[in-house]
Amino acid sequence: GNSVTQMEGPVTLSEEAFLTINCTYTATGYPSLFWYVQYPGEGLQLLLKATKADDKGSNKGFEATYRKETTSFHLEKGSVQVSDSAVYFCALSDQGNTPLVFGKGTRLSVIA
């Protein structure tokens, strides 16, 4: 079945540092890939997505590229801020109304 593996946290960075959170997936078809962010005490918000190979999703300075050859969708940001402190979830979805498959989440803490 489909699965998502993302790097375990917590990740602690200083402000303005470079961020990479690795995510790899296993899927039988051609899924869409997502990054969701969860701020403390809140639900999930879609951060970015990519629906086909070589697509790059981007939002708020975050980027991730759908790499079919390496089955990866790593999240990157060039300069993190304290306000980026949250839990980040990588997820995939098949076509149709099937549930998202989530990674375990990576907690990011950015210190000033």
Place this chain on the structure above:
Amino acid sequence: GAVVSQHPSWVICKSGTSVKIECRSLDFQATTMFWYRQFPKQSLMLMATSNEGSKATYEQGVEKDKFLINHASLTLSTLTVTSAHPEDSSFYICSARAATTEAFFGQGTRLTVV
């Protein structure tokens, strides 16, 4: 993006009572809604998938008689935790999807059973 409203955002109830959580899609018709449970510092665990007008499909290990799910319309699904106990305390999140592959999430409900 589309909005999914979940209510209440937090609730405290006494052990043995029932609690209902509502999930509404405000600006689109959600043919499918999903209910997740999240334990502290863990990922989301899918509890059930709910299609409008039909019975929910529960994941293995989720008690359907304890977690009652109703999806009576294309914009509303409810989760009722019956005879709640302290071990049911958790963060419950709903998600709604329509024709696109993107899922929209409610803001979550923190349930505390005392």
